[in-house]
Amino acid sequence: MLVRIQSLKNGLNEFKFNPDSTEIELNDESVGVVKASISSNVDNGDQNIIVTNDIIVKVSIECETCLEKYETDLEDSYTVFYTSEERMFDNDEMSRLLNRNTQEIDLTEGLREAILVSLPMRFKCSIKCEGLCDQCGVNLNIKKCKCEKVSFDPRWEGLKKIFQEKTGVNRLN
Numbered sequence: 721m722l723v724r725i726q727s728l729k730n731g732l733n734e735f736k737f738n739p740d741s742t743e744i745e746l747n748d749e750s751v752g753v754v755k756a757s758i759s760s761n762v763d764n765g766d767q768n769i770i771v772t773n774d775i776i777v778k779v780s781i782e783c784e785t786c787l788e789k790y791e792t793d794l795e796d797s798y799t800v801f802y803t804s805e806e807r808m809f810d811n812d813e814m815s816r817l818l819n820r821n822t823q824e825i826d827l828t829e830g831l832r833e834a835i836l837v838s839l840p841m842r843f844k845c846s847i848k849c850e851g852l853c854d855q856c857g858v859n860l861n862i863k864k865c866k867c868e869k870v871s872f873d874p875r876w877e878g879l880k881k882i883f884q885e886k887t888g889v890n891r892l893n
């Protein structure tokens with residue numbers, strides 16, 4: 721997604737891009753881009769170019785509890801400030817310095833960052849996701865299994881024993 725600076729007219733320029741997923745490598749195994757659309761308003765001034773991007777991205781995410789993939793839409797809007805004046809340059813991620821040789825603005829990096837910050841904190845296919853059975857591995861959202869839910873915490877085993885010895889009761893509730 722390149723914008724050629726030479727071809728910009730003064731003032732507002734509008735672009736639309738539909739980059740494919742290979743263009744946006746997220747380097748995250750549990751997230752992939754299914755579809756992305758980006759509308760860019762490029763405001764071209766003498767020394768500065770202000771780019772405002774509105775993005776809608778469909779991502780495929782691997783649920784952290786049931787390991788199934790699910791899709792969700794991310795929407796974000798962000799502005800990147802490009803300047804050729806060093807005194808105007810703010811050393812943050814939304815500010816870029818243009819030098820005399822810069823011919824193109826690449827919007828891909830900003831898009832990748834915007835996707836990453838828009839991702840949900842937790843990757844869960846639904847708040848009601850029941851995950852996988854920790855014994856037989858069945859996806860409990862799809863079917864129920866007959867495994868008994870027992871506690872494997874060995875500390876409880878020790879406590880149980882003490883309790884049984886002291887009380888003669890064969891259960892710990």
Ligand SMILES: [Zn+2]
Pocket residue numbers: 783784785786787788844845846849850851
């Ligand atoms: Zn899930």
Ligand SMILES: [Zn+2]
Pocket residue numbers: 853854855856857858865866867
């Ligand atoms: Zn099971």
